[in-house]
Amino acid sequence: MKLASLLKAAKPETDIYVFYTDLRAFGKGFEEYYKKSQKMGIKFVRGKPSHFTENPFTKQISITVEDTLSRQVIESDFDLVVLANGMGLSKASDPIANFLKLAKSEDGFFKEAHPKYKPVDTLVEGVFIAGTAQGPKDIPDTVAQASAAAARVMVTLAQKEFKIDPILAFVDQNKCDGCEKCLENCPKNAIVMNGNGKAEVVEALCLGCGSCIASCPTEALDLHAYTSDQLYAQIDAILLNKPEGEKRILVFADNNCTYRVADALGVRKMKYTAETRIMRMPSSGRVTPNLIMYAFKKGADTVLIGDCEINNLPVPWTSKVGKENIEVAKKRLEEAGVQGDRIFFEEFNAGALQRFIDTVTNISETMKGLQPITSEVKEGLCQRK
Amino acid sequence: MPKKIKLTDNGAEFLKQIEKLSGETITMCDQCGTCSGGCPFVEEMDIMPSQIMRMTMLGQMEVLDSKTMWICASCFTCTVRCPRLLDVSKVSEALRQTKLRQAIDNINIDDISKEEAEELPSIAVVSAFRKFTS
Ligand code: SF4
Ligand code: SF4
Numbered sequence A: 001m002k003l004a005s006l007l008k009a010a011k012p013e014t015d016i017y018v019f020y021t022d023l024r025a026f027g028k029g030f031e032e033y034y035k036k037s038q039k040m041g042i043k044f045v046r047g048k049p050s051h052f053t054e055n056p057f058t059k060q061i062s063i064t065v066e067d068t069l070s071r072q073v074i075e076s077d078f079d080l081v082v083l084a085n086g087m088g089l090s091k092a093s094d095p096i097a098n099f100l101k102l103a104k105s106e107d108g109f110f111k112e113a114h115p116k117y118k119p120v121d122t123l124v125e126g127v128f129i130a131g132t133a134q135g136p137k138d139i140p141d142t143v144a145q146a147s148a149a150a151a152r153v154m155v156t157l158a159q160k161e162f163k164i165d166p167i168l169a170f171v172d173q174n175k176c177d178g179c180e181k182c183l184e185n186c187p188k189n190a191i192v193m194n195g196n197g198k199a200e201v202v203e204a205l206c207l208g209c210g211s212c213i214a215s216c217p218t219e220a221l222d223l224h225a226y227t228s229d230q231l232y233a234q235i236d237a238i239l240l241n242k243p244e245g246e247k248r249i250l251v252f253a254d255n256n257c258t259y260r261v262a263d264a265l266g267v268r269k270m271k272y273t274a275e276t277r278i279m280r281m282p283s284s285g286r287v288t289p290n291l292i293m294y295a296f297k298k299g300a301d302t303v304l305i306g307d308c309e310i311n312n313l314p315v316p317w318t319s320k321v322g323k324e325n326i327e328v329a330k331k332r333l334e335e336a337g338v339q340g341d342r343i344f345f346e347e348f349n350a351g352a353l354q355r356f357i358d359t360v361t362n363i364s365e366t367m368k369g370l371q372p373i374t375s376e377v378k379e380g381l382c383q384r385k
Numbered sequence B: 001m002p003k004k005i006k007l008t009d010n011g012a013e014f015l016k017q018i019e020k021l022s023g024e025t026i027t028m029c030d031q032c033g034t035c036s037g038g039c040p041f042v043e044e045m046d047i048m049p050s051q052i053m054r055m056t057m058l059g060q061m062e063v064l065d066s067k068t069m070w071i072c073a074s075c076f077t078c079t080v081r082c083p084r085l086l087d088v089s090k091v092s093e094a095l096r097q098t099k100l101r102q103a104i105d106n107i108n109i110d111d112i113s114k115e116e117a118e119e120l121p122s123i124a125v126v127s128a129f130r131k132f133t134s
């Protein structure tokens, strides 16, 4: 519209047509701009050109398009055709994205931490975004967003000390044998080797997602507030005194979505099968194969692992790690001779109350056909007592 | 039957002519249809008032062969309702003028009987003469 009116102003004798499918100039003062273009004599025709051909002699381009408002097909020659493409993020952004480990959303632009509450934050602490890096926008919106980002930066810089979440990974220096397996399993590169040949977590970088824990063969790697000892003890308590003949679904519920769903169900007094037992986890990535096997050993009949939907994951890689862990656990169950589908994975958003109920109901139904795992098999599932 | 139309320089010239005669900026028309929706005579017309605007904008001179501009009574219903403050009746008038200035003589005054003269819309008769005077 801008180019068309500039051209029309410079050369009023040009006959300009704008073909569009939907037209609304949103934003303050822009609808007036549209009217002004019409007033200048630019002709707006609703319809998407479907065919372009070039006359090999005159080099004129012929367009066929339906004027969908008058239901007529226009077939005409033009001296100049300008195509208007959708906006995208430049390729030059890739090195920045890789360097800062910034996530991109489905549309290819940088992803904000939360579209409503944290629109200029990224998932990386201390990195902020503004302008067309985040999505297509005009100059006033860019300036507004950039001001917000600058303010967020000032908040960060004004602090003498930067406080971070205490839920962080740590390495038990006595247990670690320096095998380095964990290093490549943290997508944030938050684990490094220290001078003693042992692994160490850089706390400023760690997001506390728990995705690295499963990679450590010696269980030296652990997560504060969700330590392996704590989690094993929880499983013990949950499955203690399970009556003969009853069955149990153990739900490993990620803290951001699945656990909130369970919480909301309780608040609203909505009922789901009493076979369900829920354990809070930081993410599905923290659910190690060892934990799953231990749950079966202690009497769980099925295990459900819940995490957020892929687009809402607070840490984007956790569900991928969670699913990998599940595959490992499934193999171990098979090798131990345990029959049937017993491990389930489901993505929830925080409002998926009914779906949670349906999911556990379905699992409960399939459980009816499952034989209990014999105690000899159970013994072999996990080394931990 | 869907038609294929061609955008021509003559058509663009025609639009300019009608815009000049009517004083209306026809490219401002949004094709919202308010004029056609409110026109009390729309059922008598072969094409709707909003179509007149569109065809003129696209330079389709066959708009001059439509009956609509002769049926338009310049009642201004469309004029007061157009969200773009356009005056369709002025465009109708400009089209009538243009058609008349082609000076095609369809009426032989001697052939009109007295009864017919009483039936005929006076606007048509007056126009028939006016084409030779203006
Ligand atoms: S908890 Fe997550 S961010 Fe922290 S070291 Fe492990 S994988 Fe990396
Ligand atoms: S995987 Fe475990 S044992 Fe190996 S280096 Fe990392 S923390 Fe140490």
Ligand code: SF4
Binding pocket: B035, B038, B039, B040, B041, B042, B049, B071, B072, B073, B074, B075, B076, B077, B078, B079, B088, B089, B092
């Ligand atoms: S002025 Fe003509 S076109 Fe407009 S509403 Fe009246 S009759 Fe219809």
Ligand code: SF4
Binding pocket: B028, B029, B030, B031, B032, B033, B034, B035, B036, B049, B050, B053, B078, B081, B082, B083, B084, B085, B086, B088
């Ligand atoms: S009301 Fe005005 S803008 Fe709407 S179609 Fe009629 S002339 Fe065009």
